[in-house]
Amino acid sequence: MTLGLSLGIVVGYLVVALALGLVAYRVSETTAEDYYLASRSIGTLVLLFTTFATLLSAFTFFGGPNLAYAAGPEWLIVMGTLDGVLFAVLWYVIGYKQWLIGARNGYVTLGEMLGDRFGSTGLRALVAGVSLLWLFPYVMLQQMGAGEALVGLTNGAVPYWGGAALITGFMILYVAVAGLRGVAWTDTLQGLFMLSVVWLAAAWVVSALGGVGAATEGMLAARPEFGSFGGGTYSVGFIVSTAITIAFGVTMFPQINQRFFVAKSAATLKRSFALWPVLVLLLFVPAFMLGAWAAGTPVTVPENANVLPVVLNEYAPAWLAAVVVAGAMAAMMSSSDSMLLSGSSYFTRDLYRPLIDADASERREAWIARIGVAAFAALAFVASLFRPGTLIEVGDTAFSGFALLALPVICALYWPRTTRTGMIAGVAVPQAIYLAVVLSAVVGAVPTLPRTVAGGWDVALGLMLLSGALTVGVSLVTAPTEESDASRFAVVSD
Amino acid sequence: MTRSRSDLVWIPTFAILVAFAVPWPLWGVDRVVAGLPVWIWWHVGWLGLCAALFALFVRSGAWERGMGRRPESSDGRTGGPALGGDRR
Numbered sequence: 001m002t003l004g005l006s007l008g009i010v011v012g013y014l015v016v017a018l019a020l021g022l023v024a025y026r027v028s029e030t031t032a033e034d035y036y037l038a039s040r041s042i043g044t045l046v047l048l049f050t051t052f053a054t055l056l057s058a059f060t061f062f063g064g065p066n067l068a069y070a071a072g073p074e075w076l077i078v079m080g081t082l083d084g085v086l087f088a089v090l091w092y093v094i095g096y097k098q099w100l101i102g103a104r105n106g107y108v109t110l111g112e113m114l115g116d117r118f119g120s121t122g123l124r125a126l127v128a129g130v131s132l133l134w135l136f137p138y139v140m141l142q143q144m145g146a147g148e149a150l151v152g153l154t155n156g157a158v159p160y161w162g163g164a165a166l167i168t169g170f171m172i173l174y175v176a177v178a179g180l181r182g183v184a185w186t187d188t189l190q191g192l193f194m195l196s197v198v199w200l201a202a203a204w205v206v207s208a209l210g211g212v213g214a215a216t217e218g219m220l221a222a223r224p225e226f227g228s229f230g231g232g233t234y235s236v237g238f239i240v241s242t243a244i245t246i247a248f249g250v251t252m253f254p255q256i257n258q259r260f261f262v263a264k265s266a267a268t269l270k271r272s273f274a275l276w277p278v279l280v281l282l283l284f285v286p287a288f289m290l291g292a293w294a295a296g297t298p299v300t301v302p303e304n305a306n307v308l309p310v311v312l313n314e315y316a317p318a319w320l321a322a323v324v325v326a327g328a329m330a331a332m333m334s335s336s337d338s339m340l341l342s343g344s345s346y347f348t349r350d351l352y353r354p355l356i357d358a359d360a361s362e363r364r365e366a367w368i369a370r371i372g373v374a375a376f377a378a379l380a381f382v383a384s385l386f387r388p389g390t391l392i393e394v395g396d397t398a399f400s401g402f403a404l405l406a407l408p409v410i411c412a413l414y415w416p417r418t419t420r421t422g423m424i425a426g427v428a429v430p431q432a433i434y435l436a437v438v439l440s441a442v443v444g445a446v447p448t449l450p451r452t453v454a455g456g457w458d459v460a461l462g463l464m465l466l467s468g469a470l471t472v473g474v475s476l477v478t479a480p481t482e483e484s485d486a487s488r489f490a491v492v493s494d
Numbered sequence: 495m496t497r498s499r500s501d502l503v504w505i506p507t508f509a510i511l512v513a514f515a516v517p518w519p520l521w522g523v524d525r526v527v528a529g530l531p532v533w534i535w536w537h538v539g540w541l542g543l544c545a546a547l548f549a550l551f552v553r554s555g556a557w558e559r560g561m562g563r564r565p566e567s568s569d570g571r572t573g574g575p576a577l578g579g580d581r582r
Contacts, residue, residue, distance in 0.1 A: 078516075100561075213526075227526060243516070276545070
């Protein structure tokens with residue numbers, strides 16, 4: 001009966017979200033700009049929560065508390081710094097300018113924007129290809145998270161593949177019917193829902209443990225090192241490189257980067273930035289502290305399981321554990337649907353149309369987009385069944401891959417002297433090296449290249465510097481091509 | 495001092511906000527205050543400070559001037575008509 005109740009809450013929640021998507025579908029138009037960007041009409045509350053819910057995924061909701069449980073609550077600082085502060089600053093630096101030129105020139109994707117500026121279909125396809133490559137493991141991460149969540153909630157009655165399949169099915173259905181407006185609306189619902197359930201769960205567990213002070217005391221009795229800042233996993237190199245690679249990576253994530261195009265007005269953007277750190281704080285403190293406090297409780301977390309559902313099963317009523325898992329599914333779904341939607345816009349607009357069929361009708365393009373989404377999600381589902389690492393490892397790999405795009409894009413936005421060759425070198429070379437590093441860990445024949453050096457410094461950080469140096473260096477020694485047009489990125493008042 | 499010069503103050507401000515979002519001065523400190531390790535309180539206070547300064551920054555108009563735009567309090571669409579229109 002409890003099992004039925006738990007599953008009922010989770011599935012019921014998914015159905016409500018789907019219904020909201022259908023309402024949004026009914027008010028949508030059939031243009032690409034409306035489907036992918038909701039006609040650039042998003043207001044403050046929805047922009048804030050759609051970015052928030054899109055950003056926070058299985059990586060945050062389960063990976064974060066898991067890491068806090070295993071290695072200490074410093075993860076709160078790492079994620080708070082990168083999401084709450086560094087990402088907000090990058091939102092100013094990259095996002096506002098992208099919004100200005102995107103609204104003026106009608107850009108829908110990052111690749112389209114760069115391709116137009118440098119007059120290069122090759123660059124456009126390269127950026128889209130790299131983005132889709134790293135999007136794949138991240139979609140997979142959501143499916144892994146959902147699979148693990150339902151195993152934890154139902155004590156194994158629902159198998160891992162069942163949970164992963166459930167979310168895959170919903171994602172495909174969702175993206176196929178609802179465009180960005182539907183995604184943004186459900187994100188708002190999901191963001192508010194996530195915040196409420198995390199606070200409810202934290203309040204419940206903390207009162208069961210005898211208050212915040214008692215929970216911390218219990219944590220320190222079991223793991224004294226959790227009280228002091230730094231040490232263990234949290235070396236200076238780990239904190240700095242994780243914060244930098246993820247924050248820069250996030251700005252190049254297709255589903256986040258496209259959020260830079262959708263605001264209704266500058267005032268919307270400004271209000272969202274200022275509110276952002278508070279929103280981040282409100283979610284991360286209870287979520288990650290729950291993970292850290294769990295280390296002081298007698299609960300045992302089985303291998304491959306997530307700490308949050310296990311703790312809730314122990315200290316909270318079954319319905320609350322189910323509601324929190326529904327909240328986590330919300331986090332995963334709100335990220336995945338946005339990822340698939342953005343991925344499909346990159347695929348159809350930057351790869352299919354320019355390279356395969358330039359004269360495809362809107363109707364045909366819409367079908368290609370939906371088939372692409374289904375194929376992409378299905379392949380990621382198959383890959384998720386092999387569980388190629390923990391949530392944090394898989395997530396970190398994708399973030400670093402995206403982070404390598406950030407400095408060339410900043411160059412292009414702010415330095416009119418940037419050339420097409422400089423961009424291609426700055427994007428392609430570091431990506432190729434990073435891909436070799438990632439693959440060397442999987443392919444047995446190749447000696448494994450280290451992902452971190454000198455006690456926790458991520459190689460991606462070095463490759464980011466290389467990407468910047470290559471973009472600037474190669475631009476200086478090459479001449480702008482005839483097709484490129486720096487004025488496309490000029491921002492003027494008139 | 496011209497307006498654009500005073501705008502430059504924001505660069506070190508942001509550098510400090512980013513750099514000390516990680517409570518480096520409390521490295522290794524394990525004091526518990528009001529139920530939580532003291533460095534967690536630093537983090538909470540720091541993000542609050544960031545939100546306040548971000549609000550001040552966007553109000554100052556330094557952002558627009560930094561990008562060569564005329565600071566304005568309108569809806570920011572002075573760069574030209576947006577494709578796709580202003581439909582709600």
